[in-house]
Amino acid sequence: MFEQQIINGLTLGSVYALIALGYTMVYGIIQLINFAHGEIYMIGAFAGVTMVTMLGQGFFVSITVAMLVCMVLGVVLERVAYRPLRKSTRLAALISAIGASIFLQNAMMLWKGPQPVGFPQVINDAIYHIGPIEVSKVQLIILATSAILMAVLNYIIKYVKIGKAMRAASQDYDTASLMGININRVISFTFAIGSALAAAAGVLVGMYFNSVAPLMGVMAGLKAFCAAVLGGIGSIPGAMLGGIFLGVAETMGIAAGFSTYKDAIAFTLLIIVLLFKPTGLLGKPIQRKV
Amino acid sequence: MNQIFESILDPYYMQVLTLLGIYIIAALGLNLITGATGMFSFGHAAYFAVGAYGAAILTVNFGFPFYIALVAGGLMASLAAIIIGFPALRLTGDYLGIVTLGFGEIIRVVFLNMKITGGAIGLSGIAKETNLSIVIVLVMVTVYIMYALDNSRFGRALVAIREDDIAAESMGINVMTYKMKAFALGCFFAGIAGGLYSHLILYINPSDFGFAKSFEFLCFVVLGGLGSIPGVILGTTVLTLAPEFLRAVADYRMMIYGALMVFMMIIRPKGLLGDVNLHRIFFKKKYQKQANRSTAAGG
Numbered sequence: 001m002f003e004q005q006i007i008n009g010l011t012l013g014s015v016y017a018l019i020a021l022g023y024t025m026v027y028g029i030i031q032l033i034n035f036a037h038g039e040i041y042m043i044g045a046f047a048g049v050t051m052v053t054m055l056g057q058g059f060f061v062s063i064t065v066a067m068l069v070c071m072v073l074g075v076v077l078e079r080v081a082y083r084p085l086r087k088s089t090r091l092a093a094l095i096s097a098i099g100a101s102i103f104l105q106n107a108m109m110l111w112k113g114p115q116p117v118g119f120p121q122v123i124n125d126a127i128y129h130i131g132p133i134e135v136s137k138v139q140l141i142i143l144a145t146s147a148i149l150m151a152v153l154n155y156i157i158k159y160v161k162i163g164k165a166m167r168a169a170s171q172d173y174d175t176a177s178l179m180g181i182n183i184n185r186v187i188s189f190t191f192a193i194g195s196a197l198a199a200a201a202g203v204l205v206g207m208y209f210n211s212v213a214p215l216m217g218v219m220a221g222l223k224a225f226c227a228a229v230l231g232g233i234g235s236i237p238g239a240m241l242g243g244i245f246l247g248v249a250e251t252m253g254i255a256a257g258f259s260t261y262k263d264a265i266a267f268t269l270l271i272i273v274l275l276f277k278p279t280g281l282l283g284k285p286i287q288r289k290v
Numbered sequence: 291m292n293q294i295f296e297s298i299l300d301p302y303y304m305q306v307l308t309l310l311g312i313y314i315i316a317a318l319g320l321n322l323i324t325g326a327t328g329m330f331s332f333g334h335a336a337y338f339a340v341g342a343y344g345a346a347i348l349t350v351n352f353g354f355p356f357y358i359a360l361v362a363g364g365l366m367a368s369l370a371a372i373i374i375g376f377p378a379l380r381l382t383g384d385y386l387g388i389v390t391l392g393f394g395e396i397i398r399v400v401f402l403n404m405k406i407t408g409g410a411i412g413l414s415g416i417a418k419e420t421n422l423s424i425v426i427v428l429v430m431v432t433v434y435i436m437y438a439l440d441n442s443r444f445g446r447a448l449v450a451i452r453e454d455d456i457a458a459e460s461m462g463i464n465v466m467t468y469k470m471k472a473f474a475l476g477c478f479f480a481g482i483a484g485g486l487y488s489h490l491i492l493y494i495n496p497s498d499f500g501f502a503k504s505f506e507f508l509c510f511v512v513l514g515g516l517g518s519i520p521g522v523i524l525g526t527t528v529l530t531l532a533p534e535f536l537r538a539v540a541d542y543r544m545m546i547y548g549a550l551m552v553f554m555m556i557i558r559p560k561g562l563l564g565d566v567n568l569h570r571i572f573f574k575k576k577y578q579k580q581a582n583r584s585t586a587a588g589g
Contacts, residue, residue: 033384081552088559090384091324095512098505099551106544222391222501229388264399267392274389275377 013247038221044199074195232283333394341484367481
């Protein structure tokens with residue numbers, strides 16, 4: 001029973017982690033809470049559904065196309081809604097993000113209607129028994145896909161030139177630009193990667209729960225943001241850890257009989273963690289100088 | 291006084307204007323927290339909900355008179371703010387924002403699970419007590435209080451904390467106490483607005499007070515101009531009435547509303563009246579006279 005909940009929690013948690021990575025990378029570089037990120041995840045899920053139902057594609061093609069669509073969307077979003085506000089206050093950019101999120105939600109509702117849309121089965125689901133634990137094929141695919149994507153991300157951040165530039169920009173924005181790093185390109189790239197990960201999460205969740213809805217991004221986005229803050233916002237391993245921690249905790253909470261309080265579990269955990277470690281589990285302490 | 295309004299306006303516009311007044315009261319409360327003191331609060335709708343439920347339960351279940359219930363609702367919201375503020379206000383910036391957002395969602399989920407609030411079914415059978423004239427009077431009182439606060443020792447201490455809390459502390463301002471007072475006071479106004487809201491709409495449900503509502507209040511304040519009282523009133527008016535004027539475009543209404551928010555923020559990043567000193571514009575002569583006098587004295 002307990003092991004079973006761990007597997008379910010890991011599945012949910014790896015999806016939260018994929019979304020949380022987008023929040024944390026963007027925050028790490030431009031200190032913006034990208035509230036439209038949940039909407040990108042939702043649009044990714046819809047792109048996946050469209051590929052499957054309208055064009056009859058399989059899982060691999062659908063998820064790749066969804067990721068590409070959202071990459072473009074993420075870059076356009078940054079260009080239109082955030083770049084003009086880069087020099088103004090944080091709250092101004094935040095309001096712009098909320099506006100963009102309302103826009104995307106309603107655009108999708110206009111296109112597909114407010115009702116949830118069914119996600120057809122793209123892979124023949126099977127259930128495997130490992131000792132007392134039941135694992136479905138979909139769960140395995142979710143875990144494997146997230147693991148691969150996170151490994152690729154880790155490689156890019158650590159060894160590829162643009163990834164190194166991202167790390168430099170997140171450490172010191174101004175110095176990085178003085179060293180000849182094209183900051184605009186780095187930011188666009190960050191949005192592209194973050195959005196692609198969110199789109200992958202959207203397709204995976206659609207496949208797991210067999211439905212997608214225009215408002216699915218709201219709660220998922222918020223919880224993933226919680227995961228990012230919980231792990232220490234700006235820290236990439238932190239986002240992964242926070243997402244998985246949150247997913248497991250939420251599944252455990254539901255199994256323990258708190259299902260009506262489901263949406264509060266994430267926030268309660270976040271508050272408890274922040275009270276003891278004000279910058280999250282893996283965040284660096286903020287130094288204040290007078 | 292209400293008869294006069296009723297004879298001029300049709301009931302629908304009366305409702306919209308009353309709601310506008312209620313939102314102005316709540317937004318001015320948030321302005322005290324975010325605008326004057328610089329504390330991010332992304333959970334303002336929760337205190338609005340505490341006031342709405344508190345006042346409605348008192349009038350419906352316990353037969354309290356409306357005005358007493360209204361004030362009690364405000365005080366309950368303040369109390370909730372103090373309980374939450376005690377741990378939360380130690381954090382600053384975005385962390386404070388996300389924690390207040392979290393507490394806001396927790397309050398909503400608690401209302402969803404309580405018996406006395408009717409849970410997910412909501413609370414109905416509330417008598418209609420709120421009308422346009424009451425709201426207008428209360429908006430005027432709120433605006434007066436806000437201006438009085440702005441120019442008081444208390445208000446200046448809050449601005450000092452916003453600009454630099456370490457410097458403020460070294461000047462002898464007890465930062466934590468002042469932050470707590472500002473938070474409780476701002477939430478008191480949210481609670482009053484909530485009480486008015488429940489006695490206008492007559493039916494409340496926890497889903498009315500989610501974080502979407504909190505962000506709506508935040509948008510009123512930031513779009514109007516953070517810290518500017520006329521700005522907040524203008525921002526609230528524009529954003530509350532915009533969906534009414536956009537009815538012509540029916541289906542595209544909320545899409546345009548979202549795009550409008552992005553657009554307005556890009557054009558005026560400090561808010562509509564962010565950098566405008568209305569006092570200077572209206573009393574130009576007085577300022578000119580002062581300026582002349584000082585140059586004359588100097589020369």
